[in-house]
Amino acid sequence: MSWPRNTPEPEVTPEQRVEWQQRFGESDRALGFEISKDFKPFAQINDMFTRAFWDPAIKSADSDGFFASYRMGSEPRRGQGFSQKDFALRNASWVISDIISNRGNDTGMREGFQSWIAEDTPVAPTQVEVPDAAAQTAEIKRIAKMFGADLVGVTEVDERWHYSSRVDTRDLTQADNTLPAGITHVIVMAHAMDFDLVETYPSALAGASTGREYSHEAAIVIQVATYIRNLGYQAVASMNDTALVIPYAIKAGLGEYGRNQMVLTPEFGPRVRFSKIFTSLPLVNDQPKPLGMTTYCHSCTKCADACPPKALPKGPPEYGADSPSTIKGVKKWSANCEKCFGYWAKLKTDCAICMRVCPFNRTYDSWSDRVWRKLATGRGRKLAQWWENRNGSRERLKPADWWAKP
Amino acid sequence: MSWPRNTPEPEVTPEQRVEWQQRFGESDRALGFEISKDFKPFAQINDMFTRAFWDPAIKSADSDGFFASYRMGSEPRRGQGFSQKDFALRNASWVISDIISNRGNDTGMREGFQSWIAEDTPVAPTQVEVPDAAAQTAEIKRIAKMFGADLVGVTEVDERWHYSSRVDTRDLTQADNTLPAGITHVIVMAHAMDFDLVETYPSALAGASTGREYSHEAAIVIQVATYIRNLGYQAVASMNDTALVIPYAIKAGLGEYGRNQMVLTPEFGPRVRFSKIFTSLPLVNDQPKPLGMTTYCHSCTKCADACPPKALPKGPPEYGADSPSTIKGVKKWSANCEKCFGYWAKLKTDCAICMRVCPFNRTYDSWSDRVWRKLATGRGRKLAQWWENRNGSRERLKPADWWAKP
Known part of the structure; x- marks a missing residue:
């Protein structure tokens, strides 16, 4: 089932709002989610990466060049961090994710991005018995880590965060996004990016830290989902497709929402x-x-201060959403996606300066990092901020210095 | 180009032998390779996994069930280590490797096994300059490790170890196995298997340690090869296909040959x-x-002693090769492949008891492991053997105990 991209979102019915309030009201309060009467599930056709293909306000020579550069197709050669070698490494890091997402080109399913990942194994006809759900939860977390996940949490299905439609990538129409029947839980996994590569943002080189984790996560979600299907249960592997992962990661206890629009994890x-x-x-x-x-984010603006296109907010969380790419009716810090992606398109690579400069971006390998975290997340917050500021601004690692490492 | 599976191997010409002697004689001596006048490159059609599809001496209900079990198709349910859960995990661990190897079904290219891995990215038209091959070598080793390789070595192309033909999996004929022009070097990568899973051999559960590394290596070789192609150089990603990896791993300095037919690495x-x-x-x-x-292997027979089908030799290395699956004219310890694979087929999974019981199978995380290695590989060999034997036989970790771990 598919329909034109300009089909308006169906209105949320009052009955639906009441039901959501009953099911999620308490956990929303516990999590600090503030959701207004204007709330509507998000249609994936409006995300920046999809708009870059159909919205004349976004599609440009720069955005076309951005996508072409991932196929070594528009190599800017703008010096350090943007040379052929940097793009070569970034694009190589993406290749496993690319193999998966290109499988469904003929059916308009860009797996992992504009469609969930197609089943590689049928659900086994015999179900392994699960006498103890808590033990099963511990086991699936252990298996996910064995396959390489860095953090794993479990939460309930909450369809407010599912895309109201997915995108058929053949013609950029909207398509049905209904999951198979019987789904009750969501397993959320976090995949840590390489610290040193992230230190080189902005650069094509730094993008290798992104691509490497997309390739990792593609492999890991497929392996864990296949394990569950082999046990005789339904499991749908998903990356950026199907639902917004940020509320799910927070609901699964993996972290909290930050000013830079990212989930901040303690680890x-x-x-x-x-x-x-x-x-x-x-x-x-x-x-x-x-x-x-x-x-901590309420009294820190390091990410917003460091953002070249000034796309991040310095004020408190707001409901304001004047962009079709921002979900309606959720009080939160929201980036100006148009400015953000416009900067990416110019760079011909992803930017995550706001990740690099975040005071919580640490390895926590050292005693001092762990003391800082203890202070920053408790009553010592102001001391932690003084300590962080005392060290001055976080310098970018020069790409040439990354390459020169042993 | 393809030809029937029963086509005899072309004879090696005297001129070819002289050339090989000139090119490789010295390094063969240094490595301890002893190669006779009877030497012939190996035809992949004769490997056990291929013979299991065409050779009536090998193909059986057991061997068919062995392959079917990898699709949850013949689940033996023979208790601990062989339950649905064990097969579920083993098969899930293989799935990324399966995705790659199934891509070429229509063209008879079982990528990674009976054909090298097809290019996912063209060779870039512009070549990055390499002014310093030693620096480039250090860099490529670092990149391979960034993508997850545990050990990396480099050696020369040595076509003696390339399959004289590959297998077209559509009809099990022989097919041309000539690499693209210009190949000069081979990068060999090692992928460490999970210690605890290996401790459960023999079991379907233990097979997850094998599948996980096949999935890892598929991803890693593709990423590293893509990086090199993006730099403008030829790179062909390979797993078990195209050439015997054991002599290449030894030539690349990653380890030495063991009685159990495996390369023993110091790590x-x-x-x-x-x-x-x-x-x-x-x-x-x-x-x-x-x-x-x-x-050490010359005076240790633990692997051979522990082999249920008695497939491993207890004597010195020999030229003897009465099986079509054993390469001709190489003096080495050779398993009786028919006995070995017959046992796998009965188990419906791979067996690596000979890996588990090897005294060199340690994590080397502990001081005592490292002291043992120092002794075992030097003048303290007899003391190391006494020490190893004093600890008695290595007990298999019970699969139920693996599952019960936190």
Whole structure:
């Protein structure tokens, strides 16, 4: 089932709002989610990467060049961090993700981005018994880590965050985004990006940290979902497709929302990517507790200060959403996506300066990082800010210095 | 170009032998390779996994069930280590490798097994300059490790170890196995298998350690080869296809040959899998030096003693090769492949008891492991053997105990 891209979103019915309030009101309050009467699920046709193909306000020679550069097709050669070698490494890092996402070209399913990942194995006809959902939850987290996930959480299905439609990439129409029946839980996995590569943002070289994790997560979600299907339960492997992962990651207890529009995790700060699996496997949901990181963001504007196109807000969270690419009716820090992506298009690569300069972007390998986190997320917040500021601005690692490392 | 599977191998000409002697004689001596006048390159049609599809001496209900079990198709349910859950995990671990190897079904190219991995990216038209091959070698090793390789070595192309023909999997005929022009070097990568899973051999569960590394190596060889192609040089990603990796791993200095027919590495003992990339990138070959591990094998028969079908030799290396699946004219320890694979087929999974019980199979995380290695590979060999034997036989980790781990 598909329909034109300009089809307006169906209105949310009052009955639907009441039901959502009953099901999610309490956990929303616990998580600090503030959702207004204007809330509407997001249509994927309006995300920046999709608009760059159909919206004349976004599509440009720069945006076309941005996408072409991922096929070594528009190599800007603008010096350090943007040479053929830098693009060569970035594009190589993406290739496993590319193999998966290109499989469904003929059917308009860009797996992992504009469609969930197609099943590689049928659901086994015999179901393994699950007498203890808590033990099953511990086991699936262990298996996900064995396959390479860095963090794993479990939460309930919450269809408010599912795209109201997906995108058929053949003609950029909207297409049905209904998951198979019986899905009850979402397994959310975090994949840590390489610290040193991230230190070189902005550069094509730094984009290798992004592509490497997309390739990792493609492999890991497929392996974990296949394991669950082999046990006789439904499991749908998902990357950026199907639903917004940020609310799911927060609901699964993996982190808190930050000013830079990223989920801040205690283990890696914002230096992670997320993937997810929708499943019917009996599991127990994680119970998130406050982590103290969003509170820090309220009195820190380092990400917004460092953003070259000034795309990040310096004020408090707002409902304001004057862009079709921002979800309606959710009070939060929202980037100006047009400015943000416009800068990416000029660079011909992704930018994550706002990830690099975030005070929570640390390896936490050192004693001092861990003390800082303890202070920053509790009563010592101001001391932590003084300490962070005392070290001055975080310098970018020069791409040439990254290449020169042993 | 393809020809029937029963086509005899072309004879090696005297001129070819002289050329090989001139090119490789010295390094063969340094490595301890002993090669007779009967030597012939190996035809892949004769490997056990291929013979299981065409040779009535090998193909059986058991071997058919072995392959079917990898699609959850013949689940034996023979208790601990062989339950649905064990097969579910093993098969999930293989799935990325399966996705790659199934891509070429229509053209008879089982990528990674009976054909090299097809290019996902063209060779860039502009070549990055390589002014310093030694620096380029260090860089490519670093990049391979960034993508997840555990060990990396470089050696020269040595066509003696290339399959004289590959297998067209549509009709099991022989097919041309000639690499693209200009290949000068082989990058050999080792991928360490999970220690705890290997401790459960024999079991379907243990097979997850094999599948996980095949999936890892598929991703890693493709990423590294794509990087090299993006630099403007030829690179062909390869797993078990195209050439025997054991002599290449030894030539690249990654380890020594063991009685269990595996390459023993100082870092992981035999607990590794190998992949390779054939490339025209200017590189410097590694210079292997004696590691003392093969010497240990001469006075140790733990692998042979532990082999249920008695497939491993207890005597010295021999030229004897009465099986079509054993390469002719190479003096070495050779398994009876028919007995070995017959046992796998009965188990419906791979067996690597000979890897598990090898005294070199250690994590080397502990001080005592490292002291043992120092002794075992030097003048303290007898003391190391006494020490190893004093600890008694290595007990298999029960699959139920693996599953019960936190």
